[in-house]
Amino acid sequence: MLIGAFFWTGCSSVTFTEPMPLGRRDLNQFPAKWQGTWTDGDNLTVEIHPSMVFDEGSEDTIQLGEQAKLRRFHGYLVLSQGLDDPSRWSVTLGRRWKDEIYLWKFDQDDADAVAVWSEVLNTAAVEQVEVLGKTTHVLSPENNAAFRKLLTQGGLTSSGTLRRVTAPIVPTR
Numbered sequence: 001m002l003i004g005a006f007f008w009t010g011c012s013s014v015t016f017t018e019p020m021p022l023g024r025r026d027l028n029q030f031p032a033k034w035q036g037t038w039t040d041g042d043n044l045t046v047e048i049h050p051s052m053v054f055d056e057g058s059e060d061t062i063q064l065g066e067q068a069k070l071r072r073f074h075g076y077l078v079l080s081q082g083l084d085d086p087s088r089w090s091v092t093l094g095r096r097w098k099d100e101i102y103l104w105k106f107d108q109d110d111a112d113a114v115a116v117w118s119e120v121l122n123t124a125a126v127e128q129v130e131v132l133g134k135t136t137h138v139l140s141p142e143n144n145a146a147f148r149k150l151l152t153q154g155g156l157t158s159s160g161t162l163r164r165v166t167a168p169i170v171p172t173r
Contacts, residue, residue: 015088120149
């Protein structure tokens with residue numbers, strides 16, 4: 001689900017013009033309860049460390065910083081990853097419950113979600129652009145209230161569940 005798009009959910013065809021949510025403080029690390037090894041039970045196993053996510057299958061790494069912003073919003077952790085164009089950000093949301101992480105993405109192949117984007121955002125805030133021969137959507141909510149509506153009114157698509165394999169490693173003193 002990203003590294004140029006984010007390996008948890010695969011390549012994203014929907015981007016935002018800025019990291020989401022707007023104007024929120026960046027976290028410099030994943031919360032301790034998120035850290036550890038997680039798997040979808042098939043072919044994806046990721047290790048979440050304090051400031052990075054490592055995909056064991058492909059050895060891709062997401063390092064929090066200028067090109068990967070982690071923020072809290074409306075009960076989610078929101079990971080925004082900068083793409084080659086500085087005005088394009090891929091956004092993935094996660095919510096942890098005990099030993100599971102539920103993941104969501106913005107998926108242009110989900111017709112119900114696309115209808116929500118058009119309903120919640122004005123037409124100027126939902127742009128279709130051609131990138132490498134593929135049509136993609138670029139969303140630009142005017143504020144966090146609009147972004148929240150995208151989340152709560154069906155604008156997200158589930159992209160899977162990760163289950164904990166091992167607990168976080170707690171440093172000893």
